[in-house]
Amino acid sequence: MIVTTAAKPTEQTMAKAKSLAEELSGQFQLRRGRTLSQLMTAGSDDQLIVVLDNEVRYYTGSTSEQPLYYHPSMAFVRVKRLLRGEHDPLIELSGCMPGDRVIDCTAGLAADSLVFSVAVGPEGSVTSLESEPVLHAVVREGLSSYKSGLPEVDEAMRRIKLERSNHTEYLASLPDDSVDIVYFDPMFEEAIEESSAIGPLRSLANHGRLSDSAVQEAVRVARKCVMLKEQRGSTEFERLGFTRCKTKKTSKITYGVIAVDRAT
Ligand SMILES: C[S@@+](CC[C@H](N)C(=O)[O-])C[C@H]1O[C@@H](n2cnc3c(N)ncnc32)[C@H](O)[C@@H]1O
Known part of the structure; x- marks a missing residue:
């Protein structure tokens, strides 16, 4: 599993992404201008977590699929x-x-x-x-x-x-x-x-x-x-x-x- 952030993360978001990567035995990756899809393909991993300032999203298979995120629905x-x-x-x-x-x-x-x-x-x-x-x-x-x-x-x-x-x-x-x-x-x-x-x-x-x-x-x-x-x-x-x-x-x-x- 790859764990990354938004394109321009705050320090807090970056720290949260690193700690989630550790918690879930994933691999933390900096965005370095890459799209989510490029990150997933480069890592040949079909699980991706994206930590945003106000939300955590989990993608599996493809970034065009609806991610899992928290919402009270x-x-x-x-x-x-x-x-x-x-x-x-x-x-x-x-x-x-x-x-x-x-x-x-x-x-x-x-x-x-x-x-x-x-x-x-x-x-x-x-x-x-x-x-x-x-x-x-x-x-x-x-x-x-x-x-x-x-x-x-x-x-x-x-x-x-x-x-x-x-x-x-x-x-x-x-x-x-x-x-x-x-x-x-x-x-x-x-x-x-x-x-x-x-x-x-x-x-x-x-x-x-x-x-x-x-x-x-x-x-x-x-x-x-x-x-x-x-x-x-x-x-x-x-x-x-x-x-x-x-x-x-x-x-x-x-x-x-x-x-x-x-x-x-
Ligand atoms: C149908 S969902 C529950 C939906 C929830 N009531 C709601 O309102 O969002 C069932 C959840 O229970 C979890 N679950 C199933 N068996 C469990 C167990 N033995 N211990 C803890 N969690 C379990 C599943 O992983 C799943 O996330």
Whole structure:
């Protein structure tokens, strides 16, 4: 993997690119007037990270393909609704309240984490877990610098604690009843076509099936509930012991819940 910067980087951007190259075992390259495509061809490497002053982009295969970068996507619409006092199905079904501690076991682009972070507010906490190093790095950088235009939303992004970790191991390290909600949104076996936000993430993501042991650990550490997002027709809910929630029939996704109810 090659890691480079914009054509005229600031010192800070250059330092960030060097440190990302080290973190991801990539090779730092100065631009020296070369286009991104020239850099990729010269290095005969099909993975390229470009560090800009306000964004990190990941290209694979070709620089004409849509890169992966952090953006809140539909989460921005959802959090604006929450801030207007309207409801969000995930927040409502999980019984999430201000002050709650949430573990999002499948960070991805941290869209659901952002919704949880707004819902729990500054008194609560959201820890978001991502096993894949490039996704973790791109999303971490985005959460720390993205400017949405709404200070409450930016603050909620900055409060998300993104960890590079496999969720089964992370959950196993936590004490019993130590958080309120544990959430899983694993990769769907078949992509939902209109879900373009997730498109560039697919090639990098961990496609492993959610395991029984991860769900058991989640039930052990959660005081309120464990939630699972899946495609409406998925049999994962039954396989893993979740009760299907009632959600809009027009939606291609739905949620399942294991109510734990040890919250006092
Ligand atoms: C469908 S995406 C999640 C999308 C996310 N809910 C959002 O709102 O942006 C699933 C993510 O979970 C990650 N993942 C899958 N299995 C994991 C595991 N065992 N531990 C940590 N992360 C995992 C994948 O790499 C992928 O980025």
